[in-house]
Amino acid sequence: MALRLDYTNMLAPAVAHGVPADAWQSAAREFTRVHEAAAAQRTSGALGFLDLPGDAALRDQSVRFAESRSGSYDDIVVLGIGGSALGPVALRTALRPPYWNLLDAKRRRGSPRLHVLDNVDPRTMAALLVQVDLARTLFIITSKSGGTAETMAQYLIVHERLGAAGLDRTRHLVFVTDPRQGALRPIAEREGIPALDIPSNVGGRFSVLSPVGMLPAALIGIDVAALLKGAAAMGDRCATSDLSRNPAGAYALLQWLADTHAGAHIHVMMPYADALRDFASWFVQLWAESLGKILPAGGSVGPTPLAALGATDQHSQVQLFMEGPPDKTVTFIGVADAQGDIEIPNAYPDVRDLSYLGGKSLGALLDVERRATAGALAKRGRPNMTMTLDRVDAAHVGELIMLLEIATIYAGALYGVDPLNQPGVELGKQFTYAMMGRPGSEAARREWDTLPKPDPRHII
Numbered sequence: 001m002a003l004r005l006d007y008t009n010m011l012a013p014a015v016a017h018g019v020p021a022d023a024w025q026s027a028a029r030e031f032t033r034v035h036e037a038a039a040a041q042r043t044s045g046a047l048g049f050l051d052l053p054g055d056a057a058l059r060d061q062s063v064r065f066a067e068s069r070s071g072s073y074d075d076i077v078v079l080g081i082g083g084s085a086l087g088p089v090a091l092r093t094a095l096r097p098p099y100w101n102l103l104d105a106k107r108r109r110g111s112p113r114l115h116v117l118d119n120v121d122p123r124t125m126a127a128l129l130v131q132v133d134l135a136r137t138l139f140i141i142t143s144k145s146g147g148t149a150e151t152m153a154q155y156l157i158v159h160e161r162l163g164a165a166g167l168d169r170t171r172h173l174v175f176v177t178d179p180r181q182g183a184l185r186p187i188a189e190r191e192g193i194p195a196l197d198i199p200s201n202v203g204g205r206f207s208v209l210s211p212v213g214m215l216p217a218a219l220i221g222i223d224v225a226a227l228l229k230g231a232a233a234m235g236d237r238c239a240t241s242d243l244s245r246n247p248a249g250a251y252a253l254l255q256w257l258a259d260t261h262a263g264a265h266i267h268v269m270m271p272y273a274d275a276l277r278d279f280a281s282w283f284v285q286l287w288a289e290s291l292g293k294i295l296p297a298g299g300s301v302g303p304t305p306l307a308a309l310g311a312t313d314q315h316s317q318v319q320l321f322m323e324g325p326p327d328k329t330v331t332f333i334g335v336a337d338a339q340g341d342i343e344i345p346n347a348y349p350d351v352r353d354l355s356y357l358g359g360k361s362l363g364a365l366l367d368v369e370r371r372a373t374a375g376a377l378a379k380r381g382r383p384n385m386t387m388t389l390d391r392v393d394a395a396h397v398g399e400l401i402m403l404l405e406i407a408t409i410y411a412g413a414l415y416g417v418d419p420l421n422q423p424g425v426e427l428g429k430q431f432t433y434a435m436m437g438r439p440g441s442e443a444a445r446r447e448w449d450t451l452p453k454p455d456p457r458h459i460i
Helices: 021-025 027-044 048-054 056-068 083-095 122-131 149-164 184-191 211-219 224-237 247-262 274-291 318-323 362-379 394-415 423-436 442-449
Strands: 004-006 075-079 113-117 137-142 173-177 195-197 266-271 304-307 328-335 384-389
Touching (some): 083 211, 137 149, 149 173, 195 211, 211 224, 274 328, 274 394, 362 384, 384 394
Parallel strands (some): 137 173, 173 195
């Protein structure tokens, strides 16, 4: 079966603070407009991520490179930030978690470890460079522009270390970048370093199904074909303008209505599976960077996404979700098949607080906790919905990725913003370039120099 979305608990009057019935009844007409806008964007070529599942040539770039280097490495290190890092991390955690070799030892044998350096904290990078054997390590440098300060700084360090070790850089470096533009393409050509493509019409946070995610996935043994097949299947499901059959449309409209009509400005993503914990973080960037914008006519919009994990955060955040301000929706992700499930022994049949657990399983307990939390929230009038995957495998993960990416495009149209850009991060980048002395940043430096300086009276 395919991924399923149950939004029963999102609607009023069944849930007191849910989406009003009249708003949802009129949503189908609104969705027709939104769906047509997305279709026009696709026709114009703006939504390149929708074409990734069917791009066999691009897929083969990753698969063939991985096959050509099979057995060459013990460690794969991704140098990237933002969408260049969060996607690979989510795939690794979902499909090659630390414990997966216990469940699938045969496939784990010989697969390298994947590390993702998504920050420039020197202690983290120094520790990793000590830990890995450079002669058995491949570094993937992921930057569409080739100008990302953090990633390029990491690259320059690795480039120097490989040279100092007398290693052939063409065997230990690979670029994932724009097909034609940016700083990395001429370096690749000059130094003979392999380079894979990020299509020019695919932005970073929508790039996980490109070599940004597919190359590291293929290198560590993830079934890339199944991942893309699942994404393609969800793309087909969401091609309809019939809201009752389009899960991405329903998700986007419900979240938008909850935000704009019911005051639910915070959107929690809460998987009940350790394997999906990093998908919540991936979603946070997707939703936040795409929808938090200044409107063309002025004023700001954008719900605040929040990551949580069940059942862990039942003991930390759920108190707030239950009794704090009614300004949140919660999207649960459940998994029907608890792979590698463990039965709970009935060791103390005479102890009331333990005996009821005996003979049940950990998977059953986790699923009951999810359903109980969803029901408790609904009882308190707090809107929530549930996505259910049959199992955590490549095909279902591909479905999940595509559903949320398409929903983000719909949401952008609903809010009246461009979900593909991120102008709000540019000023900070320009100030960074200016203070680090990048040529051409003189105007940003002058603007920086006009900012208020720390006042000793206000430092304690």
